[in-house]
Amino acid sequence: MIEIIGLTKKELTSVLEEMGEKSFRAKQIWHWLYVQGAKSFEEMTNISKDLRNKLTEKFTLNRPKIVTEQISADKTHKWLLEFTDGQRIETVFIPEEEHGAVCVSTQVGCAVGCKFCHTGSQKITRNLTAGEIISQFMLVKDVYAEWPSSSQDNRLVSNIVVMGMGEPLHNADNVIKALNIATDQDGLAVSKRRVTLSTSGIVPHIPEIARETGVKLAISLHAPNNQKRSQIMPINDRYKIEEILSACQEYQKIVTSRYITFEYLMLDGFNDSLQDAQELVALMKKYKIGAKFNLIPFNPWPGCHFKPSSNNRVYAFSKELEKAGFAAPVRTARGQDILAACGQLKSKKSV
Ligand code: SF4
Known part of the structure; x- marks a missing residue:
């Protein structure tokens, strides 16, 4: 059995051709899957009963199973999801006034x-x-009834942030496939400007993301120099800050219109001094990167020895970056009460 969600259009067309079907069938099925949000082949009423039976024999069409869900006081919605092999991940939906982002896991x-x-x-x-990645977004559209078949007028499920569990560029092929399905204009049609991939800096794949997807890029930087970064991110011993910034330059040669967001977790007494901010500014100026910063209040979790920076320190840090011409908003922590905020996802004991 082949998982139909997650096949590229080309792959779907060629499997159907192997079954002796004409290529327009692939377009019809694509439309049912990604425009109508069909959850079974039975719903595909413009396809003959005979072909629907054949599809049922050849393909699976599953959404992940919802094990538990929680909605926080600020309406952040978190699901613990299970795939057919029993493996579990978390997906989070962060609604804003007029749009909302689904934070998908990749591993x-x-x-x-x-x-x-x-x-x-x-x-x-x-x-x-790829199917398990994109079906998280589709499941949120199911829950919020945002397919054309529903009477719901709102269109809140609009953005994708690839920031859930896992390092997306350790699973680059499947992530690229999933994002290309998400942004396909004949299907889910999510604008590339509404998709952000966040990486800890797996250098060889950064230009590939620009070339193959054109989505926005965020780098989990969290420190202004290698000495500090290596203490909190062991991956920095493999890919140094300078290599990451060179890869970012490559990205911006291809995707010229997009700023790169540098995520910066504010850790009390570790990376939050004015000198740290000045070091960051010098780094960005040296590499001439169109950058903006996202300052993230640290969300403590049981067993972690870091503490969040005080509001005053975060404010002063942000001002120092802004003085040098960089946008540096402080991200509002969302879903903290249900451990749905950045870096808090965990599938083993969650919810
Ligand atoms: S922040 Fe967490 S999920 Fe992201 S790369 Fe680091 S360990 Fe993995």
Whole structure:
């Protein structure tokens, strides 16, 4: 059986041709899957009963199973999801006034092991398939009834942030496939400007993301120099800040219109001094990167020894970056009460 969600258009067309079907069938099925949100072949009423039976024999069409869900006081919605092999991940929906972002996971666990990250404390089990990645977004559209068949007028499920469990560029092929399905204009049609991939800096794949997807890029930087970064992100011993910034230059040669967001977790007494901010400014100026910063209040979790920076320190840090011409908003922590905020996802004991 082939998982139909996650096949590229080309792959779907060629499997159908192998079954003796004309290529327009692939377009019809694509439309049912990604425009109508069909959850079974039975719903595909403009396809003959005979072909629907054949599709049922050849393909699976599954959404992940919802094991548990929680909605936080600020309406952040988190699901613990299970795939057919019993592996579990978390997906989070962060609604705003007029839009909302689905934070998708790309791996069960993570091999990067950032010291501040709850997910990173859970060992890597496996990569998710392209279908398992994109079906998280589709499941949120199901829950919020945002397919054309529903009477719902709102269109809140609009953005994708690839920032859930896992390092997306350790699963680059499947992530690229999933993002190309998400942004296909004949299907889910999510604008590339509404998709952000966040990486700890897996250098060889950064230009590939620009070339193959054109989505926005965020780098988990979290420190202004290698000495500090290596203390909290062991991956920095493999890919140094200078190599990451060179790869960012490559990205911006291809995707010229987009700023790169540098995520910066504010850790009390570790990376939050004015000198740290000045070092960051010097780094960005040296590499001439169109950059903006996202200052993230640290969300403590049980067993982690870091503490959040005080509001005053965060404010002063932000001002120092702004003085040098960089946007540096402080991200509002969302879903903190349900451990749905950045770096807090974990599938083993969650919710
Ligand atoms: S921050 Fe991201 S890359 Fe680092 S351990 Fe957590 S999930 Fe993995």
